[in-house]
Amino acid sequence: MSGAEKIQVKVTEITPLNELVTRFRFERVDGGQLPTFSGGAHTVVEMQDGGITRLNPYSLMSDPFEQSSYTISVRRDDQGRGGSLFMHRQVKLGDEMTISYPVNLFSLDLRARKHLFLAGGIGITPFLAQIKQLDVLHGQWELHYACRNQALASYADELAERHPHETHIYYDDQKQAIDLKGLLNGQPLGTHVYVCGPKGMIDWVCNTAQAQGWPADCIHYEEFLAPQPGKPFEVHLKASGKTVYVGEHESLLEAIEREGVDAPYLCRGGACGQCETVVLDHEGNFVHRDHWLTDEEKAAGKKIMPCVSRFEGKSLVLDR
Amino acid sequence: MSKFEFPKSIASRPVWGTLEFRSGEHHLMIAEAEGAEAVLDIATPDLMAKTHIIYIPRGTDYADKLRALTPAQFYEGPSYGAALPRIRRVLEDAHMGLQVYLTGTEGMMGQAMNEAMAVGLPHTAIQTEHRGSTARRMQCVHCKGITEDVEVDPFVCSHCGLNLFVRDHYSRRHAAYQGVRVDAEDHGNVPEPKGIYE
Numbered sequence A: 001m002s003g004a005e006k007i008q009v010k011v012t013e014i015t016p017l018n019e020l021v022t023r024f025r026f027e028r029v030d031g032g033q034l035p036t037f038s039g040g041a042h043t044v045v046e047m048q049d050g051g052i053t054r055l056n057p058y059s060l061m062s063d064p065f066e067q068s069s070y071t072i073s074v075r076r077d078d079q080g081r082g083g084s085l086f087m088h089r090q091v092k093l094g095d096e097m098t099i100s101y102p103v104n105l106f107s108l109d110l111r112a113r114k115h116l117f118l119a120g121g122i123g124i125t126p127f128l129a130q131i132k133q134l135d136v137l138h139g140q141w142e143l144h145y146a147c148r149n150q151a152l153a154s155y156a157d158e159l160a161e162r163h164p165h166e167t168h169i170y171y172d173d174q175k176q177a178i179d180l181k182g183l184l185n186g187q188p189l190g191t192h193v194y195v196c197g198p199k200g201m202i203d204w205v206c207n208t209a210q211a212q213g214w215p216a217d218c219i220h221y222e223e224f225l226a227p228q229p230g231k232p233f234e235v236h237l238k239a240s241g242k243t244v245y246v247g248e249h250e251s252l253l254e255a256i257e258r259e260g261v262d263a264p265y266l267c268r269g270g271a272c273g274q275c276e277t278v279v280l281d282h283e284g285n286f287v288h289r290d291h292w293l294t295d296e297e298k299a300a301g302k303k304i305m306p307c308v309s310r311f312e313g314k315s316l317v318l319d320r
Numbered sequence B: 001m002s003k004f005e006f007p008k009s010i011a012s013r014p015v016w017g018t019l020e021f022r023s024g025e026h027h028l029m030i031a032e033a034e035g036a037e038a039v040l041d042i043a044t045p046d047l048m049a050k051t052h053i054i055y056i057p058r059g060t061d062y063a064d065k066l067r068a069l070t071p072a073q074f075y076e077g078p079s080y081g082a083a084l085p086r087i088r089r090v091l092e093d094a095h096m097g098l099q100v101y102l103t104g105t106e107g108m109m110g111q112a113m114n115e116a117m118a119v120g121l122p123h124t125a126i127q128t129e130h131r132g133s134t135a136r137r138m139q140c141v142h143c144k145g146i147t148e149d150v151e152v153d154p155f156v157c158s159h160c161g162l163n164l165f166v167r168d169h170y171s172r173r174h175a176a177y178q179g180v181r182v183d184a185e186d187h188g189n190v191p192e193p194k195g196i197y198e
């Protein structure tokens, strides 16, 4: 069985925070304790949506040392593939669900002397857990959180109240913007920067920090890519002797799983590298969308990350 | 001749690089002896306008040439130990974006690297270039004492007096190679010392 180990949980609280974001609390069905985790970890939530099994990663936002329950916050994405809509519309109090053990691809670098957090919108969630972790460790941190407007600023009030000196909130509709250059320039040596939010923001922060001479090892980001729809294509899985049709709205990984072939994965968002698959033969073009393979590897066409990447062309043979 | 090609060795042995310009708001260059040549090699007026040079001559005389680059700040210290408080102060006050360049002997680079790491810079972000003497800073694995500037193998530990064999085994924490008793099994059977790279 691929992916991290599974945990059976019950939904014990559903709290709408605003027009777009709802928080869910999970507790173990057997009443036992959940594993502790480290701030920045996510869990993959399984959703049985009609005939489709959806597996979506969500950052754990609860206290990493709290073992009685986990909480996640889900932003409704009306244009998305349906995972968030399922969470918002189908999931009811008391429902039993399957989630994965926590996996952390966005952990704090504890060698840092200071942690600088930059969040955009729902990108705030991993920082909520990291802040709780740093509270216990007495770590030094500072948060800069950009939101569309006050109504959609999930957890902004709580943060500002509990950590008035560390929290800085910016509202787009009030034309407030992070003075990124100045902010980065003023950080003491040994600061690490972490960014989670929309792609544009991640690129902006990473590029600016790099241009200002920040070492690559001090720049951390988390972006889960959702698989994008694309032209259907066919793939031959040599090791399992199966030919699989990948539909427009499913990912290559989902199609492989649908045919009962066990394929490795962890993040399902192009970030962890776990699903890396060897390409044995191909005639056509890859649509590489992951953050894992290097540009050279992408150009070489010998590997693909089936959780987010696709293929367009005549034939594709994978070692799976 | 200030450059030396170190022979290939075990994975523990540090690999030094070649200094190159990296963008950043501030630059700290620590040059020991012939290391000054590596600074002269990459100096440009733009870079120097944002650079603090700390020069430890150890018998060389590059001070005038370095001053002529008109760096933002220039300091000359008689020894690494004498320059250390200044190095610590600069690192303590520095902001992210500072680029650190170390050039000179392995012993100096290793120790200065530890200072930069102590304030939270990842070692991967610190540039180094070996120049000048190939003498090593050695730690005696028996008494833990450090002997500086070891040129021959075997050598006598300056603390406990044992005859030590110069290993390529390196400790980043101590910024030193490890010296192990050469006549441990057969006391007194000490080979004739020769240059480490002979």
Ligand code: FES
Pocket: A264, A265, A266, A267, A268, A269, A270, A271, A272, A273, A274, A275, A276, A290, A292, A305, A306, A307, A308
């Ligand atoms: S599952 Fe993580 S990169 Fe594909």
